[in-house]
Amino acid sequence: MNVDLTKEMPLIEGRLTLAQIEEIIAKPLDTKPNKKYFIALSITLSLLLIGATALLISFYYGVGLWGNNQPVGWAFPIVNFVFWVGIGHAGTLISAILFLLRQKWRTAIARFAEAMTIFAVICAAIFPIIHTGRFWLAGYLMPYPNQHNLWVNFTSPLLWDVFAVSTYFTVSLVFWYVGLIPDFAVLRDRTSSKIKKVFYTVFSLGWRNSHRNWQHYEKAYTLLAGFATPLVLSVHTIVSFDFAVSIMPGWHTTIFPPYFVAGAIFSGFAMVVTVLIFVRKIFDMEQLITLDHLDKMNRIILATGMMVGYAYGMEFFMAWYSGVQFEQFVFINRAFGPYAWAYWIMVTCNVVFPQLFWFRKFRRSIPVMLVVVIFVNVGMWFERFVITVTSLHRDYLPSSWGYYTPTLYDFGILIGSFGLFFTLVLLFVKTLPSVSISEIKAVADGAQPTHHGSH
Amino acid sequence: MENKSMEFVQKPLPESVLKTGIILLIAGVVIGVIGLLLDFDRMIFSYLIAFVFVTTVSLGALFMVSLEYITNAIWSVPIRRIMEFLASALPIIMVLSVPILLSMHSLFHWTHTEAVANDPFLSGKEPYLNTTFFIIRVIVVFAVWSLYYFMVTGNSRKQDLTKDQKLSHRNLVFSAAFIPLFAITISIFAVDFLMSLEPHWFSTIFGIYVFSGTVLAGLASVTIIIVMMMEKGYAHPALRNDHLFSLGALLFGFVNFWAYIAFSQYMLIWYANLPEETFWFLARWEGYWVVISLLLIIVHFIVPYIVLLPQPAKMDPKRLKFISIWILVAHLLDIYWLAMPQMHSDKSGFYAIFEIGFPIAAVGLMIVVFAMNYKKFNIIPVGDPKLQRGINFRI
Numbered sequence: 001m002n003v004d005l006t007k008e009m010p011l012i013e014g015r016l017t018l019a020q021i022e023e024i025i026a027k028p029l030d031t032k033p034n035k036k037y038f039i040a041l042s043i044t045l046s047l048l049l050i051g052a053t054a055l056l057i058s059f060y061y062g063v064g065l066w067g068n069n070q071p072v073g074w075a076f077p078i079v080n081f082v083f084w085v086g087i088g089h090a091g092t093l094i095s096a097i098l099f100l101l102r103q104k105w106r107t108a109i110a111r112f113a114e115a116m117t118i119f120a121v122i123c124a125a126i127f128p129i130i131h132t133g134r135f136w137l138a139g140y141l142m143p144y145p146n147q148h149n150l151w152v153n154f155t156s157p158l159l160w161d162v163f164a165v166s167t168y169f170t171v172s173l174v175f176w177y178v179g180l181i182p183d184f185a186v187l188r189d190r191t192s193s194k195i196k197k198v199f200y201t202v203f204s205l206g207w208r209n210s211h212r213n214w215q216h217y218e219k220a221y222t223l224l225a226g227f228a229t230p231l232v233l234s235v236h237t238i239v240s241f242d243f244a245v246s247i248m249p250g251w252h253t254t255i256f257p258p259y260f261v262a263g264a265i266f267s268g269f270a271m272v273v274t275v276l277i278f279v280r281k282i283f284d285m286e287q288l289i290t291l292d293h294l295d296k297m298n299r300i301i302l303a304t305g306m307m308v309g310y311a312y313g314m315e316f317f318m319a320w321y322s323g324v325q326f327e328q329f330v331f332i333n334r335a336f337g338p339y340a341w342a343y344w345i346m347v348t349c350n351v352v353f354p355q356l357f358w359f360r361k362f363r364r365s366i367p368v369m370l371v372v373v374i375f376v377n378v379g380m381w382f383e384r385f386v387i388t389v390t391s392l393h394r395d396y397l398p399s400s401w402g403y404y405t406p407t408l409y410d411f412g413i414l415i416g417s418f419g420l421f422f423t424l425v426l427l428f429v430k431t432l433p434s435v436s437i438s439e440i441k442a443v444a445d446g447a448q449p450t451h452h453g454s455h
Numbered sequence: 456m457e458n459k460s461m462e463f464v465q466k467p468l469p470e471s472v473l474k475t476g477i478i479l480l481i482a483g484v485v486i487g488v489i490g491l492l493l494d495f496d497r498m499i500f501s502y503l504i505a506f507v508f509v510t511t512v513s514l515g516a517l518f519m520v521s522l523e524y525i526t527n528a529i530w531s532v533p534i535r536r537i538m539e540f541l542a543s544a545l546p547i548i549m550v551l552s553v554p555i556l557l558s559m560h561s562l563f564h565w566t567h568t569e570a571v572a573n574d575p576f577l578s579g580k581e582p583y584l585n586t587t588f589f590i591i592r593v594i595v596v597f598a599v600w601s602l603y604y605f606m607v608t609g610n611s612r613k614q615d616l617t618k619d620q621k622l623s624h625r626n627l628v629f630s631a632a633f634i635p636l637f638a639i640t641i642s643i644f645a646v647d648f649l650m651s652l653e654p655h656w657f658s659t660i661f662g663i664y665v666f667s668g669t670v671l672a673g674l675a676s677v678t679i680i681i682v683m684m685m686e687k688g689y690a691h692p693a694l695r696n697d698h699l700f701s702l703g704a705l706l707f708g709f710v711n712f713w714a715y716i717a718f719s720q721y722m723l724i725w726y727a728n729l730p731e732e733t734f735w736f737l738a739r740w741e742g743y744w745v746v747i748s749l750l751l752i753i754v755h756f757i758v759p760y761i762v763l764l765p766q767p768a769k770m771d772p773k774r775l776k777f778i779s780i781w782i783l784v785a786h787l788l789d790i791y792w793l794a795m796p797q798m799h800s801d802k803s804g805f806y807a808i809f810e811i812g813f814p815i816a817a818v819g820l821m822i823v824v825f826a827m828n829y830k831k832f833n834i835i836p837v838g839d840p841k842l843q844r845g846i847n848f849r850i
Contacts, residue, residue: 005527005620005840100704102850233715245726252727255659257719303634310638314659321583321646322657323576324731358631 051416084124090268091117250391349379476822483816490809505813515673532845703769
């Protein structure tokens with residue numbers, strides 16, 4: 001490795017001018033979508049349609065079409081919910097925590113990750129609502145004084161989820177939009193289309209790039225970052241409470257909150273890398289989203305992957321150490337019982353494969369990282385499956401043991417959520433700047449005042 | 456391009472610093488030993504608390520060193536030596552574990568053979584909780600920390616002379632390898648020295664809980680030292696309050712992290728209400744312990760949170776110094792709260808005054824260690840390639 005540590009590494013490759021940066025980022029918005037784009041869109045829309053169909057049939061005949069049954073009442077819907085909420089966490093981490101930690105490399109990936117947060121939360125929100133079986137009653141989740149005197153169960157973590165996730169969605173959306181304002185102004189000033197001009201003008205809120213504009217913007221952004229940071233922790237903490245406040249062995253363990261948060265960031269980064277690999281290639285953004293960026297993200301994947309591995313190990317150790325036979329049974333059953341296959345998929349994908357990222361060569365190799373991050377996505381889905389299903393399927397009463405098998409409808413809805421997610425991603429890359437123009441300009445070569453020679 | 460800031464000449468510390476350290480150390484040990492003679496069972500707990508306290512200060516500083524390398528941080532380069540000096544105590548602390556190993560019978564219920572034999576839970580834990588394995592673990596854990604310390608500081612000192620960038624890269628590799636080992640070893644340390652005091656109790660988050668306190672202890676100690684050095688003119692003249700900002704921000708972050716972890720642990724155990732877990736918290740809710748439990752929330756979280764919340768506070772030397780000392784005291788209280796309810800002595804009252812001895816000795820030890828290191832080594836890593844950028848660092 002021949003990096004000169006005495007100098008700051010450039011974040012953008014190839015000394016682009018500010019106009020070139022603008023050009024690269026705005027190009028997908030200025031050009032008409034080509035055939036490939038429509039092919040991609042039709043694929044994702046088909047997936048979405050599969051999900052919608054499965055869902056409609058489920059509503060018509062009832063959720064009995066799903067595999068959920070005693071003893072596994074919590075299956076795919078919760079697994080998918082936790083999976084999608086987790087995916088969202090990378091966005092908030094990058095936009096809020098890395099911002100507060102002054103990690104300038106975040107600029108190139110923050111916008112995209114934030115957008116993915118919003119899309120992932122939309123996907124996630126579907127599942128608890130459909131899991132109730134009567135989605136049209138979802139309004140009652142909001143506690144309000146009503147004639148029936150019906151109140152939600154405030155002691156249930158499922159209700160806390162409603163508050164946590166909706167707060168998370170709101171703050172993420174505001175954060176995302178605030179970051180977009182200066183970019184809307186840039187687009188407004190450069191577009192030649194009248195319709196677009198109206199759209200951009202409205203959304204740029206009269207941004208004039210003045211000193212005062214920027215001062216307010218910076219202040220608002222820092223404050224929002226401060227608000228969003230606890231959300232990174234709180235949302236998945238509350239999701240982990242769904243399980244951990246119970247007295248179910250395998251669910252009730254104190255490490256769950258930080259373990260879930262680490263897992264969420266892990267899976268979120270994996271998803272961001274998965275999508276960015278394609279985006280930077282297709283839209284010629286390799287100079288903005290460089291290998292260095294991917295390298296850094298892969299390091300975070302390695303670190304969070306090991307945190308998750310630590311939690312797996314710690315849970316196992318404490319199950320033995322506790323001396324509680326039920327705890328011990330659940331964990332042995334997890335690793336060697338009927339769902340051993342799921343457990344070992346999880347361990348291999350989440351703990352073993354990311355170890356490749358110890359090596360710089362693999363962190364910077366697109367094929368290798370693509371394989372690893374997809375494995376991580378798979379592994380993290382299985383993690384939620386393992387936690388939910390293995391703990392439930394053999395409870396205290398051996399006479400009620402069972403084996404959960406998902407049905408086609410379960411898979412259909414899962415596929416549909418992927419369809420929804422990628423449809424939104426595709427629409428996003430063609431309608432909004434997927435990299436922050438103003439932030440990238442701020443880290444471009446020569447944009448920063450230096451302190452060299454002055455004290 | 457010769458830069459003025461490279462001409463920094465290290466001022467020798469006044470003798471009074473070392474003297475203060477030695478006096479505190481001796482006074483603390485004397486008070487502690489008198490206490491031990493009066494009430495051994497109680498004071499050996501006090502010794503354990505001071506031992507854990509000083510370990511966490513030193514280990515927290517060591518963790519900060521490894522964090523700087525793996526994150527390629529710039530701001531902390533000019534103050535990294537302070538962390539290294541604090542971490543240099545680890546091999547000495549390893550020796551200080553001997554009194555604990557000699558009096559395990561008074562500290563750890565699981566060393567009582569007859570009790571273990573009659574208790575299926577304890578006999579089930581015997582493969583882990585037995586004296587031999589405990590001693591092996593102590594040795595291994597401290598060996599790992601000391602080894603990393605010697606490797607990383609050895610390279611850093613070599614770099615002072617050679618300015619070889621390869622050494623930075625080598626330290627990066629060591630640090631990356633150290634982090635997972637650190638996670639495992641600190642968890643072992645937490646379980647062995649604190650959790651196993653109540654051998655029936657278990658909590659998977661406990662290692663992380665101790666980790667959060669450890670980082671806070673390291674950060675707070677480093678902050679106190681750098682602020683004092685800047686005040687008295689011993690630090691590099693180009694260092695500004697900007698360099699303190701990250702320390703303040705990290706202190707704030709880890710105050711919140713500690714509260715988050717502590718809350719998670721309490722909340723889940725309280726909510727599930729399983730007797731095999733709740734008894735540990737109930738013991739901390741009995742008698743006057745309820746006061747200390749509630750005090751801990753205020754002292755360890757609410758006060759530092761309020762003090763550190765405003766942005767300017769994070770780089771205000773006066774406020775940082777105050778809150779760092781506060782956090783160290785809070786951290787000591789935290790360890791006290793973790794360990795002391797497990798004490799088996801039924802004497803109380805008057806003897807408690809002697810419990811101040813060993814913590815004072817711990818502070819004295821750290822001052823002595825720092826002063827000795829200061830005499831021997833450069834306070835600025837003069838050969839570090841990132842040093843100039845670190846000195847020029849501004850928010």
